[in-house]
Amino acid sequence: MGETDFIKFVDFEPAIKRICDAAERDIQVRLRIDRNILSEVKQYANNDLNKFGLPRPNVAKFAGVFSFWFRKLKPISYADDSQNYYPAINELVGLISSLAICEEYKDDLSNPDFCVAKIPVRLVKDWINGLRMHSYSPSSLTMAFELIASKY
Amino acid sequence: MTYLFGKGFKIDDYKMPGYEENKRNYEITTEGILEGVDSVISAFRKNGVFDELRKSCISQS
Numbered sequence: 427m428g429e430t431d432f433i434k435f436v437d438f439e440p441a442i443k444r445i446c447d448a449a450e451r452d453i454q455v456r457l458r459i460d461r462n463i464l465s466e467v468k469q470y471a472n473n474d475l476n477k478f479g480l481p482r483p484n485v486a487k488f489a490g491v492f493s494f495w496f497r498k499l500k501p502i503s504y505a506d507d508s509q510n511y512y513p514a515i516n517e518l519v520g521l522i523s524s525l526a527i528c529e530e531y532k533d534d535l536s537n538p539d540f541c542v543a544k545i546p547v548r549l550v551k552d553w554i555n556g557l558r559m560h561s562y563s564p565s566s567l568t569m570a571f572e573l574i575a576s577k578y
Numbered sequence: 579m580t581y582l583f584g585k586g587f588k589i590d591d592y593k594m595p596g597y598e599e600n601k602r603n604y605e606i607t608t609e610g611i612l613e614g615v616d617s618v619i620s621a622f623r624k625n626g627v628f629d630e631l632r633k634s635c636i637s638q639s
Contacts, residue, residue: 452629
């Protein structure tokens with residue numbers, strides 16, 4: 427059984443900060459990031475990735491476990507001076523992070539034509555809402571990314 | 579632990595179909611994720627995802 431170690435060294439914080447900056451500007455909210463929870467997200471995602479027992483898991487698995495733990499542990503909260511409130515902010519940031527991984531990295535199982543811009547707005551909205559309102563597991567979210575970003 | 583069934587099947591003989599393994603080496607980096615994030619944000623701005631989400635915001639009264 428292989429041990430995955432390539433994500434242990436990734437610092438997600440700059441990416442999460444950049445997504446939050448975009449959300450602050452485009453959705454007009456004010457956000458806070460809890461670094462301790464973000465660190466937990468990384469740790470739990472890494473644990474789940476290792477459970478697959480693959481030395482080189484494909485990017486869809488990485489994306490699935492990351493967005494699962496992000497929406498589960500919710501490292502983003504609202505600043506006191508935020509004038510707007512968007513309920514599914516953690517789900518949005520988690521989904522953008524995982525789509526970014528699928529967009530940027532391609533492996534043997536990736537669909538070379540996968541492009542986030544081609545995903546219909548309706549599907550993105552449904553996905554974010556579903557992540558907030560319904561049950562998911564690391565495995566079910568991984569399968570969602572397999573279906574959307576892997577070749578078949 | 580081995581379980582024996584009535585007809586002599588051993589559960590140990592069953593092999594779960596495994597995940598198809600990716601053979602390509604790749605290393606996910608902070609910089610790589612940042613580039614991907616920029617692409618996704620740009621796509622969401624162009625296709626109006628952020629506009630749609632802003633409409634569902636609750637404003638402080």
